[in-house]
Amino acid sequence: MQTTSYPTHPANRRSFIRLMGGGLVFAAVPTITACSSDYPPEALAAWQPPATGQDLRHWILSYAILAPHPHNLQSWLVDLKHANEITLYCDTNRLLPDTDPLSRQIVLGQGTFIELLDLAAKQVGLRADIALFPEGMFDAKTVDRRPTARISLYSDTALAKDALFAQILKRRTNREMYETKDISDASMKSIMASASGLPVQIGFSTNTAADVLSQHRAIAKEAWRIELTTPRTMLESLKLMRVGPAEIKQNPDGISINSPFVRAVVALGLFDRSKAPESDNASIATQIKDFNAKIDATPNFFYLITQGNDRVAQINAGRAYVRAQLAATVEGLSMQPISQALQEYPEQAKTYAAIHKLLNAPPASHTVQMWTRIGYAAAVQPSPRRSLASHIL
Numbered sequence: 001m002q003t004t005s006y007p008t009h010p011a012n013r014r015s016f017i018r019l020m021g022g023g024l025v026f027a028a029v030p031t032i033t034a035c036s037s038d039y040p041p042e043a044l045a046a047w048q049p050p051a052t053g054q055d056l057r058h059w060i061l062s063y064a065i066l067a068p069h070p071h072n073l074q075s076w077l078v079d080l081k082h083a084n085e086i087t088l089y090c091d092t093n094r095l096l097p098d099t100d101p102l103s104r105q106i107v108l109g110q111g112t113f114i115e116l117l118d119l120a121a122k123q124v125g126l127r128a129d130i131a132l133f134p135e136g137m138f139d140a141k142t143v144d145r146r147p148t149a150r151i152s153l154y155s156d157t158a159l160a161k162d163a164l165f166a167q168i169l170k171r172r173t174n175r176e177m178y179e180t181k182d183i184s185d186a187s188m189k190s191i192m193a194s195a196s197g198l199p200v201q202i203g204f205s206t207n208t209a210a211d212v213l214s215q216h217r218a219i220a221k222e223a224w225r226i227e228l229t230t231p232r233t234m235l236e237s238l239k240l241m242r243v244g245p246a247e248i249k250q251n252p253d254g255i256s257i258n259s260p261f262v263r264a265v266v267a268l269g270l271f272d273r274s275k276a277p278e279s280d281n282a283s284i285a286t287q288i289k290d291f292n293a294k295i296d297a298t299p300n301f302f303y304l305i306t307q308g309n310d311r312v313a314q315i316n317a318g319r320a321y322v323r324a325q326l327a328a329t330v331e332g333l334s335m336q337p338i339s340q341a342l343q344e345y346p347e348q349a350k351t352y353a354a355i356h357k358l359l360n361a362p363p364a365s366h367t368v369q370m371w372t373r374i375g376y377a378a379a380v381q382p383s384p385r386r387s388l389a390s391h392i393l
Contacts, residue, residue, distance in 0.1 A: 006126060037259050046385035046387065049169065057153070062120075062388050063168050066116060070100060071099075073254065075106055075109060077091045086117070098233045100344075102344050107315060108369060108370070110148045112319065112322040115323060122159055122162050123161055127153070128151050130149055130151050132315060133147070134150045140310070148315070164327065178334065178374075183300050187328075187333060190327050191333075192324075193327075200306055205300065207300075220295050220340070223340035223355075224288065228279075229284060244257075245258065248384055304320055304370040308367070333376060334375060335372045336372055337371070341354070342355065342368055355368055355371060
């Protein structure tokens, strides 16, 4: 097999809808409700091990595009015009202006991509020299069309592989109910160790401090209620929903829903995604109730804090988070970000302050970059993914 020659390194949200009278919907469309809730195979093709072709950059990037990303938007564009080099850009057409007005979470998603790229490069004996923001850093409020990173690849036969690479194809974001079972001290130490080389602080809240755990739960519930009952933030999620196999296949990104019931509701024209429901809508109440039940059953929370909040700190937080999630996968643990209280839109100001206070992270000097549920749960499908070709400029 021929491969590209590289120089030597010089240094050597989810079902969102339930309606009253659901039985009538099922009776009306039995052929839909009898269908599988599995995503179409085409939308999951990226999760198959890629073939090693002539240009190893394609193989490396096939793993990088499996990184976690807010709302599964997959806001990554890469330029491969220069040999042995990958230039990463943020796709400014794939932002979340209402729930992520400062694009902090989007930049974290650039960090998760960079980390998986680095792991994959090591796997094939390539050192990735990563230059962040080579044409200048994004400002604090926006992202732009300048590159996030320029990655130069060098052959390095002495480079050690990273054991976390083996977990990339197994990594999942699990939004289902977790078992009421504490994670072990050994598992927590392993997860913390996974990000020890990055300038972040990782911590856990468990049943050993029941009063702290109850505060986590209260903040998470209130933040979720705010997001669902704030019309513009709810509408942002509604517009990113892909319901049913056809929509998921056409747009394998965003919030994919393939449950038979929701597909039936859509087929009957009873699910309007063009406007946010009223705050007292029965479907909103049901979603709040379901989320609260999951939060109440969650025995452990994970958090990740950085000193400061510039764009480099956000990139490092993304890299650390995906490493922590891969390490959790080794331990048989599931994770789900509960990011609502970390978001910087005005309605979340009180929950933002509350979670920072709870975690001893004064916003003037520290930022809670990630906050998740963590625990044991039944296996779930991976999220749909766009093709590698759709990310290449």
